[in-house]
Each structure stands twice: as C-alpha cells, then as structure tokens.
Amino acid sequence: MSTQSMAAYWINAAARISENRAFRNSELLLEKQRASADEFLAELYSKIGLNYPKWYKMDRLSKLGMLAAELVLSSPFNSREYDPFELGIVLSNRHSSLDTDRKFVEQLGGIPSPAVFVYTLPNIVTGEISIRHGFKGEQAFFIDEEFPAEFLVNYISRLFEEGSTHTCLVGWTDILGESYNATLYRVSRVREDSVHSIPFTSKNLYQYLHHEQGSVS
Amino acid sequence: MNRDQLVEELKQQIIEQLNLQVKPSDIVAADPLFNEGLGLDSIDALELIVLMQQKYRIKLANAEDGPKVFQSVDTMADFIIANQTPQAG
Numbered sequence: 001m002s003t004q005s006m007a008a009y010w011i012n013a014a015a016r017i018s019e020n021r022a023f024r025n026s027e028l029l030l031e032k033q034r035a036s037a038d039e040f041l042a043e044l045y046s047k048i049g050l051n052y053p054k055w056y057k058m059d060r061l062s063k064l065g066m067l068a069a070e071l072v073l074s075s076p077f078n079s080r081e082y083d084p085f086e087l088g089i090v091l092s093n094r095h096s097s098l099d100t101d102r103k104f105v106e107q108l109g110g111i112p113s114p115a116v117f118v119y120t121l122p123n124i125v126t127g128e129i130s131i132r133h134g135f136k137g138e139q140a141f142f143i144d145e146e147f148p149a150e151f152l153v154n155y156i157s158r159l160f161e162e163g164s165t166h167t168c169l170v171g172w173t174d175i176l177g178e179s180y181n182a183t184l185y186r187v188s189r190v191r192e193d194s195v196h197s198i199p200f201t202s203k204n205l206y207q208y209l210h211h212e213q214g215s216v217s
Numbered sequence: 218m219n220r221d222q223l224v225e226e227l228k229q230q231i232i233e234q235l236n237l238q239v240k241p242s243d244i245v246a247a248d249p250l251f252n253e254g255l256g257l258d259s260i261d262a263l264e265l266i267v268l269m270q271q272k273y274r275i276k277l278a279n280a281e282d283g284p285k286v287f288q289s290v291d292t293m294a295d296f297i298i299a300n301q302t303p304q305a306g
Contacts, residue, residue, distance in 0.1 A: 056236045057260075111271055114263035115235075 009160055009200040011185045012192040014208050015071035017044065017064060018181035024071045025196045037178050041067060052132065059100040059119035060180075062128045065091065065173040068182035069129045072169065076194075077186060079133045086166035088138035089126045090156055091184075093174035096122040096143050125173060137165055147172045147183075147209055149202035156200070160189050172209065183209045223294045231290070234268045235261050246290040254289075262287060269293075275300045 016023045022030040022044050030047050032040055041063050045055060050070055055063060073079060079087055100119045104112055118124065123141035130139065138159055142148060152170055159165040171184035185205065191197045198204050218226070228241040237255065248254040251262070265287050269275050275297060277283060286296045 053238060056238055111267050113267060115260050118260055 009157060010188050010191040010197050011200050011204060011208075012188050012194060012197050013072040013077065013186040014184065014196070015068045016181070016183040016208065017041075017068050017071075018183070022047075022067075022071070024074075029071070037175065037180050041180075054128075057115060058128060059097070059103075059116070059124070060175050061093075061097060061099060061122065061173060062119060062125045064175050064180055064182045065125035065184075066128055066132065068171070068173065068184040069133065069169060072184050072186040073133050076192070077167075079135065082166060084134050084136035086137055086164065087133070087135040088156075088159060088165045088168040089129055089135055090138065090140045090142075090152060090159075090168055090170050091123075091126055091173050092142040092144055092148055092152065093122060093172055094143070094145060095174055095176040097124070099176050129169065135169070138168070147206070149205040149209075152205065153200060153202045156187060165189075170205075181209075220294055220298060223297060224290055227290050227293055227297075230268055230272060231255075231265070234264050244290060246294070248289060250287055250289055265293070269297070273297050273301060 014023075014025055020032050020035055020040050021028060022040075030040075030044050032043055035043065037060065041060070044067050045063075048067070048070060050067070052066075055066060058066065097120050100116060104116050104120050107113060107116065122143065123139070126139045126141055129135065140155075142151070144151075156165075156168050156170055159168060167186065167188045169184055170187050171182070173182045173184070174180065175182075185200075185208070187200050224246050225241060228244045228246070231237065231244070231250075232239060232241065235257065239255070244255065250265075251257045257265075262283065266277055266283070269277065277286065286292055
C-alpha cells in the first residue's frame with residue numbers, strides 16, 4: 001500500500017500570500033514586486049474579483065486571512081454543500097493582533113476609533129472568515145513563535161476523530177508592518193479527486209509554507 | 218457654512234470615517250443610514266459618534282437620542298446646527 005493511500009486525512013487545497021506573491025496550490029496568481037503590503041493586498045482583492053463591502057472595513061490581519069481563505073475555499077469546494085457545524089477554522093500566528101494594536105495605541109492621544117478597537121484580537125479573522133463562508137464548527141487561534149505544524153496536525157486530527165468536523169481551514173496568518181504571510185490549507189477527512197490532494201502531515205504543511213514555488217510536489 | 222454645504226460635508230465625512238465605497242452623490246440625505254440605505258452597523262454608529270465629537274465638537278449627552286440623531290444625514294445636520302457652539306470672532 002502506498003503512503004498516499006494510507007493517509008488518514010487530506011490537504012485538498014492550499015494557498016500562500018507572502019513577500020508580494022500569491023499562490024493557489026502551485027499556481028502563481030499574482031506577483032508584484034516593490035508593492036507595499038497594503039498595495040499588494042488591494043491588488044489581490046481586485047485580481048480575484050472579490051466583491052465584499054466589509055473587506056474595506058477590516059484590519060490588515062483580517063484582510064490577509066480573508067484573501068487566503070478565499071483562495072482555498074473556492075471552486076470546486078463549496079462550503080454551502082456542508083453542514084455549517086462540520087466546518088472548522090484553526091489558525092495560528094506569531095504577532096497576534098499587534099499590527100492593529102499598535103494602530104489603536106497611536107490613536108489614544110485623541111478619540112480612538114471603535115472600528116479599529118474591535119480588531120484588537122487575533123481571532124477576529126476567524127470570525128470574519130466564518131461569516132463570509134458560513135462556518136459554524138470549531139474555531140481556534142493559537143499564538144506561537146513558529147508555525148506549529150505538529151501541534152496543528154495533532155489538534156485537527158483529534159477533531160476529525162471526534163467526528164464533529166468534516167473539513168477544517170488550517171494555517172498561519174501573520175502580519176506586522178510590511179512583513180506578512182498567510183498560508184492556509186483546506187484539510188478534510190476525505191480526499192478530493194484532485195492532483196493537489198496530499199496527506200495531512202506536518203512535513204507537507206512545512207513544505208508548502210517554505211517552498212519557493214509554493215508547490216508541495 | 219449653510220445647511221446644504223453642511224449636508225454635503227457630512228456625506229464626505231461619513232464616507233471617509235466609515236471607509237465606505239460610495240460617492241457622496243450616492244447618499245440620499247433623507248434616506249435611513251442604518252438597516253436600509255447605507256446598511257450601517259453598530260460599530261459604524263460608534264464611529265459616527267466619534268465623528269460628531271472630533272469634527273463638530275458635539276457630544277451626544279443622551280445615548281437614547283442616538284437613533285433619532287443618526288437616522289439620516291439630514292437629521293445629523295439638523296442636530297449639528299442646533300447644538301454647535303457659535304465660533305467667537
């Protein structure tokens with residue numbers, strides 16, 4: 001029996017947005033050197049044809065996570081075909097909501113913006129994605145120095161074993177100043193009929209996160 | 218500044234404060250700002266209170282007046298005119 005067919009759970013899609021490049025699986029969707037983080041995210045929003053008025057009100061962590069989620073939750077996947085309570089989101093990052101926290105602190109000399117304040121928690125991005133895609137299952141956000149691949153594999157495998165989760169959006173969504181990286185994976189109990197489907201292992205998570213071409217093959 | 222100018226200024230201020238993707242001409246001054254119309258939410262309401270305080274130096278003394286004051290651009294303009302302190306000089 002091959003290693004592939006022995007896999008318990010599957011990464012059926014992945015996306016990475018970092019260093020002025022955006023990948024869906026191994027396809028380079030956008031590259032824009034010398035663009036600021038804000039410029040690149042705005043360009044990607046336009047490029048993928050997203051039309052979501054609330055996007056303009058989000059903080060940068062939510063914008064980044066929302067765009068990466070859009071890439072891995074796109075066709076052939078359709079969240080509306082699932083029980084919302086079987087769809088989970090488990091994200092992680094290093095800088096929590098520090099990017100927005102700083103902006104809020106800068107405003108404390110005057111009257112700080114309530115619209116900024118509501119984003120001074122890292123897990124708001126999970127809520128934004130859940131609202132957009134109708135996820136009502138497990139939600140968690142972990143802060144760690146480095147991408148906690150082994151921990152995520154264990155945590156999500158346990159969710160699958162408990163039986164309440166069918167598909168989970170998993171990954172890393174981090175932004176501070178001009179440094180950003182959103183690497184998300186759509187992980188499921190079942191393998192999709194796709195060339196992009198690979199076993200859900202920490203090695204494969206790391207490989208996609210770090211591979212130069214965004215490829216895991 | 219007369220009332221018409223204030224209404225136009227308010228439309229621009231609301232767009233900037235709330236990061237709305239509309240033009241001032243898209244906003245009908247008499248239309249509801251919440252639910253229908255621009256579809257603003259509770260956080261937007263707080264932003265409008267901040268706008269009133271920062272730009273026009275007017276504090277909403279009674280929170281219960283909020284729904285009436287922020288019903289539309291027209292009602293906001295009327296509230297500003299009625300409560301703005303005349304400038305010296």
